[in-house]
Amino acid sequence: MFEMKKFLQTVGVSILITIIFSVLIGFIQIPSYGWYIALQMLITYGSLGYFAAKWNPKTPYTSAFLGATTISIMSLCISYFMFNILVFWDPAGIGRSISLAVILTLLVTSITVFIQQKRAGATA
Amino acid sequence: MIKEVFSLYNRNWQPILIWSVLLIVPITTFSFIGILYLFDTEGIQNPTYLAGCLLVLNYALAIPPFIKLVQKDELDETMSILKGLQFFLKQFGFILLVSVVVYVMGLIGMYLLFIPTILAVLFLLIFPFFSDLKSIKDVIRHTFKKIKDENISLIGDLFVIIGLNVAIWTGIMMFLEQYDNNVLAFLIIRNVMNVFILPILYIYLSLRYRKNDIVPV
Numbered sequence: 001m002f003e004m005k006k007f008l009q010t011v012g013v014s015i016l017i018t019i020i021f022s023v024l025i026g027f028i029q030i031p032s033y034g035w036y037i038a039l040q041m042l043i044t045y046g047s048l049g050y051f052a053a054k055w056n057p058k059t060p061y062t063s064a065f066l067g068a069t070t071i072s073i074m075s076l077c078i079s080y081f082m083f084n085i086l087v088f089w090d091p092a093g094i095g096r097s098i099s100l101a102v103i104l105t106l107l108v109t110s111i112t113v114f115i116q117q118k119r120a121g122a123t124a
Numbered sequence: 125m126i127k128e129v130f131s132l133y134n135r136n137w138q139p140i141l142i143w144s145v146l147l148i149v150p151i152t153t154f155s156f157i158g159i160l161y162l163f164d165t166e167g168i169q170n171p172t173y174l175a176g177c178l179l180v181l182n183y184a185l186a187i188p189p190f191i192k193l194v195q196k197d198e199l200d201e202t203m204s205i206l207k208g209l210q211f212f213l214k215q216f217g218f219i220l221l222v223s224v225v226v227y228v229m230g231l232i233g234m235y236l237l238f239i240p241t242i243l244a245v246l247f248l249l250i251f252p253f254f255s256d257l258k259s260i261k262d263v264i265r266h267t268f269k270k271i272k273d274e275n276i277s278l279i280g281d282l283f284v285i286i287g288l289n290v291a292i293w294t295g296i297m298m299f300l301e302q303y304d305n306n307v308l309a310f311l312i313i314r315n316v317m318n319v320f321i322l323p324i325l326y327i328y329l330s331l332r333y334r335k336n337d338i339v340p341v
Contacts (some may be wrong), residue, residue: 009215012214012221082174
């Protein structure tokens, strides 16, 4: 069964990890923004995929997909309403960001599920 | 009730102080700097509503370890610090997303004679104290049951919370306005105020709402 509370827990832990990581990496000044954003994206969606497979073991892929779309839409809304960046004028950019997020999350989830199955097979 | 709160604080001062430093101080810093940023930036349509959302999050996010503490104290057990931090991590997403959604619903409800807004404010006041229950349906059911049971005395709680914030903050500001302060000084004053007030408030409210049905999960 898909557990809603566990799903919200996954999203929240991923957001918290992103916040802590961004604060820590702010002390080291990275010269290019591209690397910074790539690192942040890797950490956010990587942790999301990992925890989706860990806390929702019955339905890992549904949880990962819904979590990735939720977080990317939330970040779009925050950048539009709070930071006043007009992201909704660029539909191709929205499609690119959501598809990248979903692909990365599903990749990490499938790797985690594969490792879990290998481990279960090794012990049994 | 107040005596009980202070004796509980006295028995568990160690985890309460460490959670204050590790949870309440960062949350307050983020919300305060966010509010300053919102009012400094041009081009944002309604900075007041977003600032209100940040203030609600500042109140609601750090509640879960304190409920757990009160529940454990009722059974004469001590709560470990790491367990509380873990519990905070697990409840973070639930409280964040639900309070943002309910806040937006309350904002939209302003067009309907403020009736959904009042319901949303009461819901935001109570639901974090039931956030340790297993399913979301249970949380919503228990919250509305509590609203029905307590109905008029909840206004007193709301007045206490808003009044403490407004009265103490304005009092400090009237005294400190005459000096040349910068952002850091205001931030430190706000942090110290929240570290003093919020744990006592959380323990008082969780004793008030969860006294009768304390079930260790």
